[in-house]
Amino acid sequence: MTAEPLVFSGSLADVYFDDEVPAQRERYQALKESFHKRFGVWPDFYARCPGRVNIIGEHIDYSGYSVFPMAVSRDVVIAVASLESSMPVQVTVANQDPRYTETSFQHQSDSIVHIDSSVHDWINYFKCGYKGLLESHGNIQPRGFRALVDGNIPTGAGLSSSSAFVCCSALATMQVNGIKLSKLELTQRAIEGEQHAGVKIGGMDQTACVNGVKEQALLIDFVPVLRATPVSFQPVASSAPVFVIANTRVVADKHVTAPTNYNLRVVETRMAAAILAKHANLHNVATLRDFHKSFILDQYGDQSQGLSDDRQLQIVLAYIDTKLKPGYYSLEDVAAELQTSVAQVRSRLVADVTIRASGFQLHSRAKHVFSEARRVYQFRDLLISSDDSSGDLLKELGELMNQSQASCSDLFHCSCPEIDELVEICRRSGALGSRLTGAGWGGCVVSLVQRSDLDRFLDHVQEEYFFRRWPEMRGDGSISNYLFATRACSGAALLPA
Template sequence: MKAETLNQIYGKNEIQQAQRYQFLSTKFQSKFNEKPEVYVRSPGRVNLIGEHIDYSGFPVLPMALDRDVVIALSEIKLSSSKSTFVVVSNLLEKYKDLTFLHSSVETDSSEAHGWHSYFFCAYKALIRQIKISTPKSFNAMIDGVVPTGAGVSSSAALCCASVLAISAINDISLSQEQLINISIEAEHMVGVKCGGMDQSISVMGQENSAVMIHFYPKLKGLPTPIPSKIVLQQLNNFDSPVFVVANTLKVSDKHETAATNYNLRVVETALAGAILFKKLNLVIEDGLIQKNNLLTLRQVMDIVAFGEVKNGNMKSYDFEVDGKECLNLMLSIVEQHLKSQPYTREEVALELGISVRDLVKKFIDDQYLTVKADKFELYKRAKHVYSETLRVLKFDQICTGKEVLPIPNEILYALGNLMNESQSSCRDLFNCSCDELDELVKLNLSFGAFGSRLTGAGWGGCTVSLVGESMVDEFVKNLKDSYFTKEKLQAAGMTLDELNDVVFYCKPGTGSRIVNYS
């Protein structure tokens, strides 16, 4: 996870990024009276397709952005204090510094939330999983250019960069899987029950390729090359794909709304899996499910497809090959066994044969999870999860040439159609869209996007649109002139100079790196 040059990370933007790193270095020296010893970076991400299915155990298809969080650090070698302490600063002066003692981390029970919570929880999660015998005191300064509250995962970029930074300054080498898992735990500690997609792509990102990230039965990332101009020209299609990210300007704060939005969906999908398992009289041996003995919708599907599980082992199969058949089977089962109307707590408890109190204890109460709901939409959530996973498989197979299209040169139309179907499902079945997202998607399509959908958790944030490279400049200009009025920008506390952070086009970038810069 080390990059010897900025070019290995940023390519043609190397010169611009070198200026940014130099500015960060200068500010660091001004504040701490010494040069940084270590630089790390982790990118934001845009999810091309596969929304809200990672925490149900299904693969997703995001790509890393070239917009990232960079952290500069130096060890505090001379200190009058015998206690290890950490000072964290942000390049943006509106954010206050954070100073804490190493000894206070395990005893801290504060629920205060702010930008520094992500760094503090990253430190706490790291020392919980990797025992540091002699932790170092250090100074850190953060520079983030991933838009916040926009659905492009600024929080995961900050968590991953923080874990990598803390480990690097303490001379700890982490595997990709360790970095991902510790970063996930850190965000859980902040109060968001994320599923792992954001952290995984921030770490695993690959240039020129989306990454199909599998979470079950084990974490792995498989590249899904975005069709290149050369490949498309061979099919008589002379336009290559570009993805345009556009911010609705409606802030999507997963922490603030988690109890009624994000965390609630996590609980609803778990409840849907539990009821399907019960109604189908499925059998599973104790020990397969480690945490709270809960099944994901993916695990329910696997048990349906391959019968009883013995000794925690599932029959091995190729998800990419057999997945479509299994997913279609589960969609028919959802139609048969889940009622389309919302379930009350009492109805869910009755279906599961447990008390309401036990229902809350098993499915809702969690150290880091808060949920506020008396009714649960189980049919809609399960239907979205299984149908969205089908779209992920189709998207991947079109990109990799495994799915033959009736008209080969219409690859971009086929991919765009899957994105449009995903948006409809997010809006109607998962209820994670909003008026602003719906309006922006409609505009994106009217200006010539092949497909457009929300990206990220939803309820605000960004859209991602598939656009032909030959028309991308005109597309972006039309969006800026129509949706992003001066009045909307002012209401969001932004200026016209910041418009390039609101609408921008991108191609897949690299993941987390320790950066060799001096």
């Protein structure tokens, strides 16, 4: 990630691909006119952030492991006009989508803005970006502004629509208030802001949304520091791969289901790390990656430097089979393993997260995290070290995606029947690899497809999944909202109005 401040892009062509510019020009003009009709003034600028698709590396970011997403062509755009300095400072936010009601809020000197995470309201995500940005700038006098939102990222689909909205809100707030931040700093503010929505996020979504690069995916590292390294698909360019997003139409809002799904998995991975560390007599272990690194160093000393990431994870995977039992742990079981009380377990591992659970599956969760981390490194190494001279590289990448889906479904239990069925349809339709993307429990499937097979692939998936369930979609033009190919796109941008 660059440390240079975010600056205005000169034109839409700086942000979008050439073949996308005409349609985007019409979209921005329509947003500009809608803004003027609603507020009686013209916008000063646009803030824009894309969604993202995670190619591989699911549910491992909050355990400290690297992930491999890319920014997609669908995005959130906010038209903004600042207000003259006045007290109290007021922000008004409207949405092009009539389902979302126009809302105003006032800046509060003590808390910046109140966010009730128990209420699922679209404006909360805007407030998260606003609050996350201004929390670290208490010495400025903020300005009020008006904002009109236009987004085409499917909601609840695992493409980070909420995180893109938070990032875009933070970007708009930054520009209105004359604050200069680098992409790294904006990313961190957005991560901190979205925590106010009540989910223990890992940071992948915000990093991908802000730091996307055209025609490149991002290897995102979280330890020792947050870092996004662009990785080109040039080694497989001769095979002309494309990624296709297919939306199951099962809404998977992690902020709503967090206590039984996302947050619960966070707690389960923490418990697994704590128990493994206890068995190995290791200290200062908070995540499964902490355990992995401490365990390898303890066991191999100086020789650990010569062990590849892949070999280290093989060793750790073998170890957990001897220390974590299959099936469920109760809170009492976890306390017994840690030789402490249930109250201490709650305080240490659960207190900051809202969950609902009668038991915890620790062996399968840890096995998924370690094996998925291996697949990310293998995916990276294949792209960096291969030239695809044999023509098999694309198949190898696809197979890693298939293995990831199996692990998400069988070990992490974050798939669902619709995802499993859509994955199988995609593979039968010619996908070299297909897997869920995002938090899971619904949302989207991402497939790796050769460009020469794209039209046939799209036709088959339309017929077998979408038109069979919703025959009314045939011919109404809505299929492009649920099934589309995408290239790796650019990240956060400011555009003049």
